[in-house]
Amino acid sequence: MRLSPASPILSALTSIAFFGLMALPGAIAAEKPSVPSTATTSYLVTNDDLAGQLPSSGTFFAIGTSGALSNPNRVNLGGSGSGGGYFAANRVSMLSNTTTPCAYISLGGSNEVSAVDINTQQDIGNFPAGSGDSGHDNGVGLANNGSYLYANFTSSQTLATYAIGSGCVLQFLSDITPIGLHAGNLKGMALHGNLMVATFGDGSIGSFNISAGVPVSNNDLQNATGYTTSRFPQGVDITQDGHYAIFGDQSTTDTIEVSDISSGKLTKTVLYDFSTAGNSSSVLLSPDGTLIYTANTSTGTVSAAFFNGSTGKVTAGCTSKQLKGFANNWNFLSSPVAELPSGTGSVLYLPEFGASSGIAVVNVTSSGGKCTLTEAAKSPVVDPDSTSLLSIGVYPPRSF
Amino acid sequence: MRRFAKWALGVQVVGLAFLSASAQLPNCPVRPNPGTVVADALSLSSQNGVLQLGLTERNGVDALGYTHFCFDYATSTGNIEAPTLRLNPGDTLSLDLTNQLNFTPAAAIAQTKYHSMDDMGSMGSTTGTASTDPCQSKIVNFNTTNLHFHGLNVPPLCHQDDVITTLIQPSTTPFKYQIQIPANEPPGLYWYHPHPHGYTAFQVNGGAAGAIVIGGIEKIKPQVSGLTERVLVIRQQFLNPLSWIPGSYQLTVNFQPATFPAEASPIIQTKPGEKQFWRVANASTQAFLDLQVLFGTTAQTLELISMDGVPVTGDPMVTDIALPPAGRAEFIMTGPPSGSTNATFVTAGYNTGPVGNANVPQVLANILPTATASQPATVVPSAPAVRVTQRFSGLAAIKPTATRSLYFSEAALGTNPPVNFFITVKGQQPKLFNANEPPAIVTNTGAVEDWTIENHTGEQHAFHMHQIHFLVMAINGVAVANPTLQDTVNVPFYSGIGPYPSVTVRMDFRDPNIAGTFVYHCHVLFHEDNGMMAKIRVDP
Numbered sequence: 001m002r003l004s005p006a007s008p009i010l011s012a013l014t015s016i017a018f019f020g021l022m023a024l025p026g027a028i029a030a031e032k033p034s035v036p037s038t039a040t041t042s043y044l045v046t047n048d049d050l051a052g053q054l055p056s057s058g059t060f061f062a063i064g065t066s067g068a069l070s071n072p073n074r075v076n077l078g079g080s081g082s083g084g085g086y087f088a089a090n091r092v093s094m095l096s097n098t099t100t101p102c103a104y105i106s107l108g109g110s111n112e113v114s115a116v117d118i119n120t121q122q123d124i125g126n127f128p129a130g131s132g133d134s135g136h137d138n139g140v141g142l143a144n145n146g147s148y149l150y151a152n153f154t155s156s157q158t159l160a161t162y163a164i165g166s167g168c169v170l171q172f173l174s175d176i177t178p179i180g181l182h183a184g185n186l187k188g189m190a191l192h193g194n195l196m197v198a199t200f201g202d203g204s205i206g207s208f209n210i211s212a213g214v215p216v217s218n219n220d221l222q223n224a225t226g227y228t229t230s231r232f233p234q235g236v237d238i239t240q241d242g243h244y245a246i247f248g249d250q251s252t253t254d255t256i257e258v259s260d261i262s263s264g265k266l267t268k269t270v271l272y273d274f275s276t277a278g279n280s281s282s283v284l285l286s287p288d289g290t291l292i293y294t295a296n297t298s299t300g301t302v303s304a305a306f307f308n309g310s311t312g313k314v315t316a317g318c319t320s321k322q323l324k325g326f327a328n329n330w331n332f333l334s335s336p337v338a339e340l341p342s343g344t345g346s347v348l349y350l351p352e353f354g355a356s357s358g359i360a361v362v363n364v365t366s367s368g369g370k371c372t373l374t375e376a377a378k379s380p381v382v383d384p385d386s387t388s389l390l391s392i393g394v395y396p397p398r399s400f
Numbered sequence: 401m402r403r404f405a406k407w408a409l410g411v412q413v414v415g416l417a418f419l420s421a422s423a424q425l426p427n428c429p430v431r432p433n434p435g436t437v438v439a440d441a442l443s444l445s446s447q448n449g450v451l452q453l454g455l456t457e458r459n460g461v462d463a464l465g466y467t468h469f470c471f472d473y474a475t476s477t478g479n480i481e482a483p484t485l486r487l488n489p490g491d492t493l494s495l496d497l498t499n500q501l502n503f504t505p506a507a508a509i510a511q512t513k514y515h516s517m518d519d520m521g522s523m524g525s526t527t528g529t530a531s532t533d534p535c536q537s538k539i540v541n542f543n544t545t546n547l548h549f550h551g552l553n554v555p556p557l558c559h560q561d562d563v564i565t566t567l568i569q570p571s572t573t574p575f576k577y578q579i580q581i582p583a584n585e586p587p588g589l590y591w592y593h594p595h596p597h598g599y600t601a602f603q604v605n606g607g608a609a610g611a612i613v614i615g616g617i618e619k620i621k622p623q624v625s626g627l628t629e630r631v632l633v634i635r636q637q638f639l640n641p642l643s644w645i646p647g648s649y650q651l652t653v654n655f656q657p658a659t660f661p662a663e664a665s666p667i668i669q670t671k672p673g674e675k676q677f678w679r680v681a682n683a684s685t686q687a688f689l690d691l692q693v694l695f696g697t698t699a700q701t702l703e704l705i706s707m708d709g710v711p712v713t714g715d716p717m718v719t720d721i722a723l724p725p726a727g728r729a730e731f732i733m734t735g736p737p738s739g740s741t742n743a744t745f746v747t748a749g750y751n752t753g754p755v756g757n758a759n760v761p762q763v764l765a766n767i768l769p770t771a772t773a774s775q776p777a778t779v780v781p782s783a784p785a786v787r788v789t790q791r792f793s794g795l796a797a798i799k800p801t802a803t804r805s806l807y808f809s810e811a812a813l814g815t816n817p818p819v820n821f822f823i824t825v826k827g828q829q830p831k832l833f834n835a836n837e838p839p840a841i842v843t844n845t846g847a848v849e850d851w852t853i854e855n856h857t858g859e860q861h862a863f864h865m866h867q868i869h870f871l872v873m874a875i876n877g878v879a880v881a882n883p884t885l886q887d888t889v890n891v892p893f894y895s896g897i898g899p900y901p902s903v904t905v906r907m908d909f910r911d912p913n914i915a916g917t918f919v920y921h922c923h924v925l926f927h928e929d930n931g932m933m934a935k936i937r938v939d940p
Contacts, residue, residue, distance in 0.1 A: 084814065084815030084816055085814045085815060085816060086813055086814035087812070087813065087814050087815075088813070088814075089814075137816065138814055138816055139814075187813065201813050229829045229830075229831060230811075230820060230822070230829075230830060230831045230832045230931070231811075232811075232813070232820070234813055250811045250812070250813045250820060251811050251830075252809040252810070252811050252822060252824075252830045252856075253830075278809070278811075278856075279810075279811050279812060281811075281812070281813055281814075297812060298809070298810065298811065298812070298856075298857070300896060322896065322897075326896045327754045327858055327894075327895050327896030327897070328754070328895075328896070331754050331755050331815075331858060332812070332815050353815055354754075388815075390815065
């Protein structure tokens with residue numbers, strides 16, 4: 001059963017769910033994601049992001065041996081998508097919860113977030129934010145820390161905070177309007193503990209304190225190093241120990257920037273330019289923290305760079321061959337996700353956006369300071385329910 | 401501006417032409433209704449070696465919501481828009497431009513800026529107090545303007561053809577342009593348009609563009625003598641040019657919308673079987689055209705006379721003419737026979753690449769044979785005078801003094817604009833255009849250089865050089881059989897496989913009058929406004 005936000009049943013559930021939450025915000029905020037006991041199968045979940053039609057959907061693929069994807073199951077979400085948008089605005093956010101693991105899937109066209117129960121693959125409900133929040137043009141980016149879900153409504157340029165209640169139910173708390181140094185609006189965000197690191201697409205980056213849920217600026221808004229050479233951080237990830245924030249730049253080359261955030265604030269980024277590929281707007285740190293993956297959307301390739309978690313230094317790694325169908329079946333490559341929550345992730349999945357949307361499957365090897373990225377023989381896997389695939393998630397997710 | 405056009409605007413041509421847009425605007429003249437006879441713009445010709453005139457740039461919004469930017473010329477019977485300026489080599493153009501722009505962007509646009517370049521301070525500040533001297537103004541915004549005399553081989557100086565430092569703010573005091581046309585300027589079609597970086601596309605989208613004809617083409621191409629001449633300026637207007645979803649676009653022919661079947665097509669009259677000399681300017685912001693004259697579905701032979709204002713070598717006969725944004729073509733066409741009802745002037749459509757804009761086939765005008773055809777007043781002189789030596793002559797045989805490699809590239813932040821656009825000299829770091837930065841290229845007068853421009857993107861670009869023409873030597877490394885002098889050239893899109901597409905052009909910096917700093921850029925104006933431009937300095 002899918003409940004509308006106005007449903008009295010949903011309202012009752014929401015009230016029940018948040019009774020404890022409001023009483024004990026500190027305890028909820030400290031809750032750590034963990035692998036659920038009930039969801040034993042691994043899934044890849046897409047945000048089909050269908051614009052201008054109802055309903056949009058998410059599609060669940062079972063992840064099998066060697067990362068093979070099978071049994072797509074379309075889950076209607078009721079609302080509508082935005083049909084594309086920012087690479088760095090991930091529209092799928094996975095919640096590991098011992099009772100109800102769920103996938104949050106944003107609906108940029110109808111300005112809401114859908115919560116889908118992973119065990120049942122049923123839409124629990126759709127949750128709007130503030131009345132002026134809109135993601136119509138470029139989507140709604142999501143991130144969660146188990147206690148709060150943050151939704152970046154890119155058209156209204158507002159960042160909404162929801163409290164996560166039991167059963168994946170969301171309660172909208174409030175909006176803020178984060179703006180970059182050069183009037184850019186929020187693009188990418190990553191969370192670690194009480195810290196949110198954000199990119200603004202205009203060359204600037206900033207961080208927020210999220211200990212109380214709603215983000216409060218840490219007053220460290222600054223130009224990244226790449227700003228002076230027209231390279232602008234978009235995607236962002238944070239190391240497991242919270243020592244470094246890693247940025248993937250909108251650039252004509254594969255450009256990564258690293259900031260030491262061990263003080264709880266951003267420091268001047270160090271820029272690494274790998275000229276083998278183009279436009280690294282999407283970035284992902286491998287579960288073991290040794291590789292930084294970037295989707296090079298201009299060249300249809302994926303790259304891995306080696307990351308030293310002790311020093312924060314990045315060194316050249318490897319780049320795949322051009323993935324099949326680039327410039328013919330699809331035109332843009334977006335945020336990668338990893339199959340496994342450990343090691344290198346073993347297999348990377350990347351959404352391919354275009355007339356024939358699909359999911360690229362890329363095998364990863366890394367040993368002795370060398371790596372390979374090889375597209376699987378059966379890649380890409382067609383997403384039968386999307387013509388504008390830009391964001392995917394994997395369950396169970398990486399633990400940080 | 402790109403992805404949306406591919407995905408969302410495939411039906412743009414048949415779009416929003418359901419109302420007449422001819423209602424008088426407060427500031428801009430009436431534009432013609434659809435389905436009427438195409439008229440040439442008013443011609444203003446030099447007298448005793450001087451063409452003196454005043455233009456006032458204004459803006460308004462028509463009944464359909466299209467924002468007009470108009471160059472008004474005052475006459476005793478009212479203002480007319482975008483006159484054709486006719487001069488001869490050696491003449492002086494004395495033009496007083498008054499900026500009376502008064503555009504107020506929507507609050508959201510004013511706050512957030514409408515494209516990325518505003519954030520980069522590319523020309524200077526968007527606000528503040530402008531210098532009273534437009535040659536030193538650092539302010540550029542929606543109401544700033546200037547003029548570029550596209551194709552003319554004249555100095556890159558303030559009060560002449562400078563677009564880097566010349567920024568004219570609204571004022572009742574006119575700004576003086578004083579330009580001497582070189583004595584050896586190739587005779588042909590040029591054009592003028594605003595070029596305030598960051599806002600060029602917006603103003604040209606509004607129609608701020610007009611033709612310039614340098615006389616004397618009959619001296620080099622005597623076959624045009626005595627022919628009726630038409631000057632056809634193809635413009636393009638998006639409904640919401642400030643949005644990344646700018647809505648439907650319309651091509652217009654001398655300001656008349658070409659939106660068949662939503663509206664009747666513009667009508668060009670010829671006498672049955674009459675040969676006419678057509679001068680066609682692509683003054684669109686981003687439309688790549690493939691021009692044809694069709695009888696039914698059969699493309700007619702056109703005698704190509706000139707490209708980008710320079711008469712071509714030989715007398716090539718063609719059935720279509722690819723024209724990038726800002727390109728010009730001059731050709732002799734033959735009108736349909738008496739009784740014909742299926743003759744059309746069309747663009748056959750253009751594949752601009754996987755992430756390029758849609759450029760669909762469409763009728764630009766119906767060609768109607770009429771014994772009493774309404775004819776433009778202009779007839780090419782039929783008494784050729786002494787033939788002159790062409791500028792750039794012999795360029796193909798000159799050994800270049802330097803070679804350079806450049807490339808177009810893009811960095812998207814998503815599937816929609818804004819996109820950061822770059823033109824970069826190989827070996828340098830791609831950077832968005834910034835007028836305050838040093839030039840990317842420095843050379844000397846007297847240099848002749850071969851430049852190879854690659855396209856690393858999945859969409860077509862149009863390379864344009866200010867101040868000089870270049871000789872198109874090779875495409876994708878293959879020598880061009882009959883090189884043409886152009887100021888704007890198509891650079892094909894990259895399909896994702898194989899070597900990058902390229903064009904190789906020969907630059908002629910021998911004229912000391914063009915010494916100074918000027919720009920080269922993509923003439924898809926949204927690309928230029930968003931960074932795909934760089935500076936070159938030619939030292940004396």
